[in-house]
Amino acid sequence: MSTSAKLIDPNDPQLSIGRQCELLGLARSSYYYQPVAVSEEDLMLMRLLDEQYTRTPFYGTRKMTKLAQPTRLWSRTQTGPSPASHDG
Structure with a gap:
């Protein structure tokens, strides 16, 4: 507080x-406002991204996202509308 x-x-x-x-x-x-603790998964993801950025600081957001997707760690990034938002 x-x-x-x-x-x-x-x-x-x-x-x-x-x-x-x-x-x-x-x-x-x-x-x-009540602060929320950072999860272990988020800490691991931040550490991995930090390591990658240290090796390749010239990579942009798209490249970093592409690198993180095969590990399934970056499940929060979605492009386009979600299936639930489809009208039909």
């Missing part, structure tokens, strides 16, 4: 959380 978010009193009867955030210049979502 940021320093500004720690100043917010959720039990204040006169100022809502939204108003307190506004007065502090803080986005309300920042007050509610």
Whole structure:
């Protein structure tokens, strides 16, 4: 939680959380934000991509994606519409 978010009193009867955030210049979502731990799979993927980038820093996004696909690690990259979004 940021320093500004720690100043917010959720039990204040006169100022809502939204108003307190506004007065502090803080986005309300920042007050509610809960950090998420990075998964082991994501850490492994980041390590592999970092190693590849260190060897070949001139590779672009397309080339790196193509290299990662055979390992099935990069399953989040999809091109085109998903089957669920097809009208028909």
